[in-house]
Amino acid sequence: MTTFGTEAHPLRVAIIGSGPSGFYAAENLYKQLDVAVEIDMFERLPTPYGLVRGGVAPDHPKIKSVTRVYDRIVRQANMRFFGNVEYGTDLTHDDLVRHYHIIIYAVGAQSDRKLGIPGEDLPGSHSATEFVAWYNAHPDYSHLTFDLSQESVAVIGVGNVAMDVARVLLRDPSVLHQTDIADYALEALATSRVKRVYVLGRRGVAQAAFTNAEITELGELCQADIIVSPEDVVLDPLSKAYLESGADKTAAQNVQTLTAYSLRQGTGKERQLFMRFLVSPVELIGTDRVEAIRLVKNQLYETYDGALRARATGQYETIPVGLVFRSVGYRGVPLPGVPFHEKWGIIPNDEGRILTVQDGGQQVVGEYVVGWIKRGPSGVIGTNKPDAAKTVASILDDLANDRTLNPPEPERSAVEALLERRRLKYVTFGDWQKLDQLERDLGAQVGRPRVKLSQVEDMLDALEELSPAMPVGD
Numbered sequence: 001m002t003t004f005g006t007e008a009h010p011l012r013v014a015i016i017g018s019g020p021s022g023f024y025a026a027e028n029l030y031k032q033l034d035v036a037v038e039i040d041m042f043e044r045l046p047t048p049y050g051l052v053r054g055g056v057a058p059d060h061p062k063i064k065s066v067t068r069v070y071d072r073i074v075r076q077a078n079m080r081f082f083g084n085v086e087y088g089t090d091l092t093h094d095d096l097v098r099h100y101h102i103i104i105y106a107v108g109a110q111s112d113r114k115l116g117i118p119g120e121d122l123p124g125s126h127s128a129t130e131f132v133a134w135y136n137a138h139p140d141y142s143h144l145t146f147d148l149s150q151e152s153v154a155v156i157g158v159g160n161v162a163m164d165v166a167r168v169l170l171r172d173p174s175v176l177h178q179t180d181i182a183d184y185a186l187e188a189l190a191t192s193r194v195k196r197v198y199v200l201g202r203r204g205v206a207q208a209a210f211t212n213a214e215i216t217e218l219g220e221l222c223q224a225d226i227i228v229s230p231e232d233v234v235l236d237p238l239s240k241a242y243l244e245s246g247a248d249k250t251a252a253q254n255v256q257t258l259t260a261y262s263l264r265q266g267t268g269k270e271r272q273l274f275m276r277f278l279v280s281p282v283e284l285i286g287t288d289r290v291e292a293i294r295l296v297k298n299q300l301y302e303t304y305d306g307a308l309r310a311r312a313t314g315q316y317e318t319i320p321v322g323l324v325f326r327s328v329g330y331r332g333v334p335l336p337g338v339p340f341h342e343k344w345g346i347i348p349n350d351e352g353r354i355l356t357v358q359d360g361g362q363q364v365v366g367e368y369v370v371g372w373i374k375r376g377p378s379g380v381i382g383t384n385k386p387d388a389a390k391t392v393a394s395i396l397d398d399l400a401n402d403r404t405l406n407p408p409e410p411e412r413s414a415v416e417a418l419l420e421r422r423r424l425k426y427v428t429f430g431d432w433q434k435l436d437q438l439e440r441d442l443g444a445q446v447g448r449p450r451v452k453l454s455q456v457e458d459m460l461d462a463l464e465e466l467s468p469a470m471p472v473g474d
Ligand code: NAP
Pocket: 114, 115, 156, 157, 158, 159, 160, 161, 162, 164, 201, 202, 203, 207, 208, 209, 210, 214, 280, 281, 327, 328, 329, 330, 377, 378, 379, 380
């Protein structure tokens, strides 16, 4: 019989990670449970919001405004935030099991997929995820440098991240100045010599992964002409039939947009964006650094399940480029003490219930996943809402059947005591709000919406200065 869920003995829930999926899990939980619940959210950075802060492009402020919803969730759910606490080192799996009935992992996909081609690790070849995190002032990436003295750049992949990277590379610096892009990135991009960006899709125009708003935006850049070859927008019979089926409105719009671009005459802008399709990189060429990219022309074929895949034709070309961004998808990383599916790069689960990898996939009682680490790196921010709702439905179902952990120390204060015993400088939500205000104030001084702090030490020092009695607790 459940003996918790009362005001005196609330259901204690830990959420690991503070990106959209973690917040939507919290929202769903407190809205749906008719038992008393206490949620603690742990985040390894001092700042919340995951990819909304560290991934969404700086020139997309509307998308970022979703954080107001998350702030409301913190208030309404009466949730505690423990920033600067890393799962696996500061806080272990055993710790969570000692203190919580339910654990939800919302850690996203923190690494990137590899191409597996020669030259991939040459200097000048970077993952798009690194570049994105760098220009967004993520503390793990703020020390990186990118050689923007190169005139030609290749971006591999045609998803929305590739669109972001191409756009940021080609944007007018005065437009970037109006955003919260990292100050060092703003400076580097202002003196960039990048003139040509080649965005490379391995399949055809009808199979591009970007959404229409993103490709439309690329056609509106004031400093760059977008160039699409008329040959690339001629559809093969399989793609034509796919579009005519009406099953994919985004693909149809994308083809329309790209066709319109193929008819444009260049306007002589100082930069060019080449959108290329049906080409795969086979090698990055260079001795000390990337000097060129070798591509093979592809054609499409239909697999047994009706999918259209790319196959090499044996026709090659080489494009001189000095910088390459591999934008072929994010990948999850394993967490200590938690099952992991190596091939898929996710935590194996059934509707959010974590399953063991061996012995036929048994449920790990009391442990759940949401977001990219649950389903892989797909969808937009809003996709995480129904995704979290499904996991919470599994939690509610398990609760009704008494399937939770049974923590020996469920008291709310025990967690703070543990963190303080370990002398961890954790950051509360109140602390984050002070940092948030500080960043806005720094921005106001230079006519920008925000200047982000990009070092954990700077954030902790700032908090010390703002409230000398800090940094432990509120
Ligand atoms: P994505 O949408 O999955 O796109 C990955 C791209 O890489 C695809 O074009 C894919 O081609 C290509 N690719 C994969 N392996 C490749 C290989 N070996 N060689 C060449 N190309 C390869 O991933 P993403 O761009 O990283 O975005 C992740 C998610 O975040 C997406 O759901 C995206 O919509 C979302 N996002 C949204 C926004 C926004 O709303 N503005 C911004 C950024 C990201 P195939 O299709 O042939 O596999």
